[in-house]
Amino acid sequence: MGFVIAIDGPAASGKGSMAVRLGKALCLPVLDTGLLYRAVGVAVEQAGGDLDDETQSAAAAARLDLDDLESEAFRTRGAGEAASRVAVHPAVRAALLDAQRRFAAREPGAILDGRDIGTVIVPEAPCKLFVTATPETRARRRHLQLRAQNDPVTFEAILDDIRRRDTRDADRAAAPLRRAEDAALLDTTDLDIDAAFDAALRIVEASRGRWETS
Ligand code: C5P
Numbered sequence: 001m002g003f004v005i006a007i008d009g010p011a012a013s014g015k016g017s018m019a020v021r022l023g024k025a026l027c028l029p030v031l032d033t034g035l036l037y038r039a040v041g042v043a044v045e046q047a048g049g050d051l052d053d054e055t056q057s058a059a060a061a062a063r064l065d066l067d068d069l070e071s072e073a074f075r076t077r078g079a080g081e082a083a084s085r086v087a088v089h090p091a092v093r094a095a096l097l098d099a100q101r102r103f104a105a106r107e108p109g110a111i112l113d114g115r116d117i118g119t120v121i122v123p124e125a126p127c128k129l130f131v132t133a134t135p136e137t138r139a140r141r142r143h144l145q146l147r148a149q150n151d152p153v154t155f156e157a158i159l160d161d162i163r164r165r166d167t168r169d170a171d172r173a174a175a176p177l178r179r180a181e182d183a184a185l186l187d188t189t190d191l192d193i194d195a196a197f198d199a200a201l202r203i204v205e206a207s208r209g210r211w212e213t214s
Helices: 015-026 034-046 054-062 077-086 090-104 117-121 135-148 155-171 193-213
Strands: 003-008 030-032 109-114 127-132 184-187
Touching: 003 015, 003 117, 003 193, 015 030, 015 109, 015 127, 015 193, 034 054, 034 077, 034 090, 054 077, 054 090, 077 155, 090 109, 090 117, 109 117, 117 127, 127 193, 135 155, 184 193
Parallel strands: 003 109, 003 127, 030 109, 127 184
Antiparallel strands: none
16 A cells, blocks of 8 residues: 555544645645545435435445546535435445545555545555544634635534534444544644644654654
8 A cells, every 4th residue: 555644524624625735745646535425415416316315325326427526516515414414324335435445545645535534444544634623613614615605604504514414424323433543633723724734744744754664
């Protein structure tokens, strides 16, 4: 295995932008695994299906085209909610497992961000980060992003979304959101995007040093 960086954490913790910046700095490809679940949720909804139906959701996951994850439709609030509903189904997670592991097997390495990368997808990853922040901080960040897209949603509605998603992601039986024991904890509550990136880079460089000499 190459140098794999597994980044997990709750919604809007800053892990996505951190993954992209680390990818540029280290010349490693990045997979935002949340997009896979978002694409499955949107596909089920567009087909008029039921997000709580495991068979329908798993069929949509099996049909997913990994080269077609760029749509703006996957970045909406509704897509995030739909993603977390289809993500509870073990058959959906199973259908998406191989593609994520193939991505992680790329040489000279890869960066994956999600909820279960360090615990389930690549438990042997040489570098693991668990990125978090208070729900209020995360809601404020997501609110700014959505307002920039002209979404008139209120801060309170986003905070509700985030709390509901956190609970669903952490309480589900299949691959719940939790920090792997060997993941470095990075709380970005009091850090801006540059400071969070610098802190992540320090953790990554320390892991890389250990990995290269092991
Ligand atoms: O990270 P993002 O907000 O795009 O993720 C959307 C939803 O997809 C999460 O709330 C979670 O339910 C699900 N997800 C997951 N496992 C991952 C990535 C995302 O269950 N590895």
